[in-house]
Amino acid sequence: MKRWSLLFGLCFIVLACSEDTAEYTAVPTPVALEIPDNFPAPLYDFETNPLTEEGIALGKSLFYDGQLSSTGVISCGFCHEQAFSFTHHGHTVSHGVNGLEGFRNSQPLHNLAFAKEFNWDGATIHLDLQPIIPITAEVEMDETIPNVLSKLKASPEYPKLFRAAFGTDSITSERMLKALSQFMLQMVSGNSKYDKYSRGEDGVTLTAAELAGEKLFASKCANCHAGSLFTDQTYRNNGLPFNTRFPEEEGRMRVTGYQEDYYKFRVPSLRNVEVSFPYMHDGRFATLEAVLNFYTDGMVDNGNVDHSLLQEDGRFGIALTNTEKHDIIQFLKTLTDHEFLQDERFAEF
Ligand code: HEC
Ligand code: HEC
Structure with a gap:
């Protein structure tokens, strides 16, 4: 009996592994960050999160997705509008879910790869961690990370986008945050x-x-x-x-x-x-x-x-x-x- 179950267990592991390797078929396409000649070297460690076309595409989709908020309507792009260098046009301090107000002016998003710290007071020391603040802030997106992940898992699109970006369709907070970073890191403004x-x-x-x-x-x-x-x-x-x-x-x-x-x-x-x-x-x-x-x-x-x-x-x-x-x-x-x-x-x- 014992041997059978051992054999069964082994088969299961082999199957599970081969399925896993089969899943690793999606190979994302690397993207090189374009750094203007008059800029310093980037401070972001790209080795921990290499830019890829598919990672950036996933990040973009997340950035403009209201599902990251509890009400389903406040995306990152709501407070960070491209035409105004990704600031919240017309607002002294930002407005989030249900019109609630924060106490700071939305910051422009550009050249984040070269930044040492983030926010007006440097509260965030790594770009990958920054989105946690707006997602969970009551006056911004008022959502929880586990809820966001469940919504993404239940969507028809995201498993495919995660697979294309990271090889498998496993949807984790780390991957979500890395994809958001990838999208924001390519926002280099150096052609004025x-x-x-x-x-x-x-x-x-x-x-x-x-x-x-x-x-x-x-x-x-x-x-x-x-x-x-x-x-x-x-x-x-x-x-x-x-x-x-x-x-x-x-x-x-x-x-x-x-x-x-x-x-x-x-x-x-x-x-x-x-x-x-x-x-x-x-x-x-x-x-x-x-x-x-x-x-x-x-x-x-x-x-x-x-x-x-x-x-x-x-x-x-x-x-x-x-x-x-x-x-x-x-x-x-x-x-x-x-x-x-x-x-x-x-x-x-
Ligand atoms: C002693 C350092 C210092 C000097 C000198 C200085 N600034 Fe500033 N500047 C700051 C800081 C700090 C802020 C942000 C303050 C805040 O938001 O509370 C700021 C904010 C600004 C802003 C607002 C930017 C935004 O995105 O909201 C502008 C515009 C600006 N400064 C222009 C200038 C100009 C033009 C000069 C020279 C005439 C100048 N600054 C000199 C430190 C300085
Ligand atoms: C309700 C408005 C609002 C939403 C939604 C929002 N932000 Fe922001 N964002 C802000 C404000 C305000 C700041 C400045 C916060 C501070 O300094 O305390 C900021 C700062 C940032 C910064 C730091 C920029 C720098 O130069 O330091 C990044 C990066 C950023 N936001 C990305 C995001 C991402 C990604 C999302 C979506 C997950 C998002 N934001 C959603 C209002 C918003």
Whole structure:
């Protein structure tokens, strides 16, 4: 009896294994990330999650799927709209399920492969983990990961998409998160007028105002909005008055608990900033003019303002004339990457 059951067991294992190998027939097609010449090396470890055509296609399908939320209608793309560099157009702070409000402005999604940390306060240290926050946040998608996985398993499409991307149709949270990362990682924005000008491409030149703006920017802004990503990826307090609408907001201190991090925020990249309004972590400024007026006249000393913003007369702020503000804005508009904003690879339809 015992031997029979052993034999039966062995047969079962052999069968199960051969079925498993048979399942591994789908071989995804590798995709190389296109990195612009003027960019730094990516920080994402692609060896743990190589980009493939099928992985990206699955990620795209998930990104635009309302099933990731409890109400079935809030997808990632709801708060991250391509035309506005994947921000939530028209919203100071994001709106999720049942119109509930969060307390932060939706961040643009681009060049995530080069980012060290994520969110306004750096709460997420790995891109693969980021989607867990919106999926489970009550004011965003208000869903659970096991529920999402059951919905995907029950769908007629997803088992096939998972098989194409990862070889078998097993649907796990790790695979779901990796596919979402793959889709977002390919969102490289590096073809703005300014990029083409910096790389000396197609005879692109800047106007006199744009060139003047570039110079001003280099001396007054680029110590924080640094390098080709337009952020030094640090957390800084740029002197914004406290927003009493959101008393829970403490900036980076929410993550570290240190008083010295109070109201510090991750320096945002200014790429595509022309279309990613409204601005700042709470979307308080609707226009770039308002942002520059803040830098010259609106800063408050909340005890923790970055010292690079201290002027010679002991006042916080950046000295700029109206013409200089205009020129800086003209320069910022050269950072708009129209090809990225219209790239069909990232489009919902
Ligand atoms: C309800 C609106 C909303 C939804 C839905 C949403 N997000 Fe976001 N997203 C935000 C907000 C707001 C932030 C900034 C959060 C913060 O800093 O605390 C953000 C930040 C991010 C970031 C960090 C970007 C950076 O530069 O640090 C990534 C990546 C991201 N979201 C991806 C996703 C993905 C993937 C989904 C779907 C699973 C998703 N988001 C769904 C509003 C949303
Ligand atoms: C001391 C560092 C520092 C300097 C100098 C600085 N910024 Fe900022 N900037 C920040 C930080 C930090 C934020 C985000 C603050 C927040 O959201 O609370 C920010 C936000 C912005 C935003 C909003 C971007 C968005 O996506 O919401 C714009 C636009 C901007 N800065 C432009 C400029 C310009 C132009 C200059 C020069 C005149 C400048 N900054 C100088 C640190 C700096």
